[in-house]
Amino acid sequence: MTLHSPFPADVSPVSPVVPTPVADGRMVYGMSIDGAIVPAAGGGVIESTDPVTGEVWATIPRGQPEDVDRAVMAAHRAFHNPEWRGLSASARGALLRKLADLVAQNGDWLAHVEMKDNGKLLAELNVQMKYLPNYYYYYGGLADKVQGATIPSDKPGVFNYTRYEPLGVVACIMPWNSPLPLMSFKLAPALAAGNTVVLKPSEFTSASTLEFVKLAELAGFPKGVINVVTGYGHEMGDALVSHPKVERIAFTGGPVAGQKINEAAARSMKRVTLELGGKSPNIIFDDADLDQAIKGAVAGIFAASGQTCVAGSRLLLQRSIHDQFVQRLIDFLGDVTFGHPSDPGTQIAPISTAPQMAKIEEYVAIAKGEGAKLVRGGCRASVEGYPNGLFYEPTIFTDVTNDMRIAQEEVFGPVLSIIPFDDEDDAVRIANDTIFGLAAGVWTQNLGRGVRMAERVRAGTVWVNNYRSTSITSPFGGFGHSGIGREGGITGIMEYLELKSVWLSTAVDIPNPFIRR
């Protein structure tokens, strides 16, 4: 093992966590099971590639079903261990808040690890990491505020009340686009509710979760309460989803894996939360403030190179402003600056993974084949100094009809489909003509129209005159194929609790069951 880290000398954890070993300039990560850092059964590894340079910067264990079993059984034991089970909800909340403090102190480190893995702009990751502690402060605060009820029962001689109880082991499965926020959306409420967890980050972006879990140990969470297994979904996913000791699955990812997980969960009667994909409409009326709407349209689809579940990938433009808005969009984008994600001048970072790049290229070819008109981009960007970087030009298609695959299927990249509409009814019809229903944007200066559209568009989140506002305090999730359940807000913690009804006799004498009254 050498000491050379792939990170600059001044980038390291602030807290005294166990350092990750380095060999040949690569970080060598282990899984975290029952408080120990361990390799995969069989010793296999997966290489993590930096999407900017194309170089391998880390290895993670290629977990197997045996590893999943070890992690789930550790979480199961931890759930029944008085060290965790015996904690009051207030004490659990305090632990979460301590973790939040540590996350706040180590945000810079976590942002750099995340950037190496998925190539997002460091400036954006810094904002994400600055916000990340709030997940743990919020649910830490909520832990001891979940209350049952006393029920005004219609039965005499009994007192009836309800209580909320943790479920047991929760499996959390994450994608690669925003690893730590999407993980925290699950982890924070699951722990606040008193469960134990097995985290399964994406095979492309496991490093930040493996660094994060060290902070949880430092915060004082007992061994086995938080476990991390790494590896391919197709090799170990089923073992996790079908494990008899897993009570709930919280999944964020694509519709294909989501459907498989839902089927497996149904077979073993597990509860599920599914946060899946989208084909979100961003609808611009001719009475909108177009200066603002331009920014909303660009942020909607090109932030993070379109690799966000809520990407406003269908831009619905009222016919009267269609041509001028398209031109303004092209002008606004101008010659965007590509570059290293840590460079403050970089506007567009690379696509996170090679398979995702291939998918984008495939959909651009499909759109052309369907007759959509390419008016910007449609190709890779070559960036000086990064010949192997996965850069792709912001891409715009006009002449898209809503029945085309480019309008119906999620690309998860910087590809915008523009569709004209005539009036409110037409906009609603097009917006809702999709299997998805994750998010929608509406741009109008007519307040009544904004409220009407928010009612009529079928989506879990609707933004009027803004796009992408989210908060840990608010529920998030999808209609239709965009998912099941909600994360965030007070609803978010309820997903990790089971409701129990308790009946207590207040009668002096229990009636004789053989004498009917």
Ligand code: NAD
């Ligand atoms: P993916 O579905 O390929 O993988 C997600 C995770 O599931 C990974 O950890 C993977 O290893 C695992 N997995 C794959 N097959 C599995 C199986 N059969 N059983 C168990 N686990 C399995 O998704 P991705 O490419 O990593 O992420 C992109 C997708 O995520 C997009 O569709 C995007 O819309 C979606 N997403 C949704 C939200 C949301 O909140 N709705 C947020 C971000 C991303």
